[in-house]
Amino acid sequence: MKRITLIIMLLFLNVSQKSYGETISIEQAIETGIKNDPKIESEIKKIGIRDADIKEAGMLINPKIILDGSIAENSYKAGISQTIELGGKRKKRIKAARIEREILIEEITEQIINLRAEIRNAYIGLYCARERQKAAREILELTEKLTEIAKKREKAGQVAMLDVLQTEITVLNAKNEIEVSELEVTKSYNELNSKLNGMLSRDIELEKPNPEKYFKEMKKFVENRDTNAEIQKLIEIAETNRPELKRIKKKIEKAEQMEKLARVSSIPDITIAAGPDIVVEKENKTTTKVNIFASIDMDVPIFNHGQGELMKARAEKEVYSRQILAEKRQIDLEIRDTYYEIIRNIKSIQIYETELIPKALNILKKSEKSFQEGKSSILTPINAQNAFIEARKNYINMLENYYKSLNKLERAIGAVNNEDI
Numbered sequence: 001m002k003r004i005t006l007i008i009m010l011l012f013l014n015v016s017q018k019s020y021g022e023t024i025s026i027e028q029a030i031e032t033g034i035k036n037d038p039k040i041e042s043e044i045k046k047i048g049i050r051d052a053d054i055k056e057a058g059m060l061i062n063p064k065i066i067l068d069g070s071i072a073e074n075s076y077k078a079g080i081s082q083t084i085e086l087g088g089k090r091k092k093r094i095k096a097a098r099i100e101r102e103i104l105i106e107e108i109t110e111q112i113i114n115l116r117a118e119i120r121n122a123y124i125g126l127y128c129a130r131e132r133q134k135a136a137r138e139i140l141e142l143t144e145k146l147t148e149i150a151k152k153r154e155k156a157g158q159v160a161m162l163d164v165l166q167t168e169i170t171v172l173n174a175k176n177e178i179e180v181s182e183l184e185v186t187k188s189y190n191e192l193n194s195k196l197n198g199m200l201s202r203d204i205e206l207e208k209p210n211p212e213k214y215f216k217e218m219k220k221f222v223e224n225r226d227t228n229a230e231i232q233k234l235i236e237i238a239e240t241n242r243p244e245l246k247r248i249k250k251k252i253e254k255a256e257q258m259e260k261l262a263r264v265s266s267i268p269d270i271t272i273a274a275g276p277d278i279v280v281e282k283e284n285k286t287t288t289k290v291n292i293f294a295s296i297d298m299d300v301p302i303f304n305h306g307q308g309e310l311m312k313a314r315a316e317k318e319v320y321s322r323q324i325l326a327e328k329r330q331i332d333l334e335i336r337d338t339y340y341e342i343i344r345n346i347k348s349i350q351i352y353e354t355e356l357i358p359k360a361l362n363i364l365k366k367s368e369k370s371f372q373e374g375k376s377s378i379l380t381p382i383n384a385q386n387a388f389i390e391a392r393k394n395y396i397n398m399l400e401n402y403y404k405s406l407n408k409l410e411r412a413i414g415a416v417n418n419e420d421i
């Protein structure tokens with residue numbers, strides 16, 4: 001019911017472009033992308049078609065007017081015939097049409113979940129690309145400071161020209177790193193902006209993704225309290241939420257309904273006709289007799305009694321049942337892979353935050369001080385700087401992997417909004 005309510009709400013959303021201020025959050029980006037996606041909007045319009053199918057399935061068969069005259073016998077008939085469906089065919093058609101509408105709802109839900117994951121990945125990609133760009137600019141500033149110190153010391157005869165050239169090469173490498181990061185930012189921006197239909201300005205700030213806000217239990221995974229129990233719990237959530245499974249189950253339900261409809265098709269419908277039969281006497285043609293005629297027509301289901309439709313419905317049920325088994329296996333694999341991926345990412349991030357980054361930064365500062373005091377060559381701070389650069393880049397990459405692995409888990413459990421997570 002929650003999903004259907006969400007889809008119906010989307011019908012009335014204002015899909016006009018919305019401009020943001022200086023900052024946008026990941027949830028604002030997702031909301032905007034869903035509102036402005038033409039494919040989702042097109043699918044939502046199909047709900048009206050399904051509603052029309054339901055109405056049409058419930059229509060009664062129109063009555064027929066009977067007019068019959070015989071000049072030779074001076075007999076004239078006028079009446080109405082009505083076909084009455086037996087076996088509850090009308091109710092079964094209505095139910096099948098309603099199930100078809102529910103299948104469409106699950107298809108739209110799946111599209112929303114997929115788009116949500118795509119926007120979240122694009123947002124995270126742009127955020128981390130900008131962070132790598134910031135890191136590259138910070139490294140350039142540090143390198144330029146070392147270069148200035150090296151030039152001054154070279155003029156004073158304290159270091160060789162080779163040291164200066166070494167720092168200048170490092171500066172060029174840092175500038176090249178910035179150009180590379182600029183291209184990465186541009187690609188990431190274009191990807192996110194395409195998901196939002198050109199909604200974002202190039203300079204808009206992105207709020208830092210806060211996965212714990214949506215996955216409050218994630219850090220507990222690292223404690224490894226009961227891995228199998230945690231994974232099983234997530235699998236159960238996924239099997240309840242995933243629209244792919246719901247859609248297949250609805251198709252099985254429709255096939256069952258069509259099977260019932262095929263069975264009752266062997267029950268013949270009845271056509272009842274009745275009306276006045278006026279007979280004019282031949283002698284004076286003034287005397288008339290008014291009789292009442294009535295008739296009942298019924299098919300005899302000897303050759304065609306719905307056996308073809310019955311076989312088709314049963315075959316469809318078998319196909320969909322196999323599809324459910326395959327989908328459940330895929331869900332199981334996705335959950336397990338993503339679960340362990342998140343654990344590895346969290347542990348790696350903790351190592352970077354508590355050990356690698358602080359130690360690399362400490363060594364860099366000490367090596368810079370040692371060089372400035374003339375206790376070491378320029379290669380010492382350059383090597384320390386390269387190590388720090390590598391640690392920063394790997395840390396940002398690990399954060400990006402962590403954010404995206406959380407996004408994969410959100411997609412895997414079939415979350416359509418934050419309340420489902």
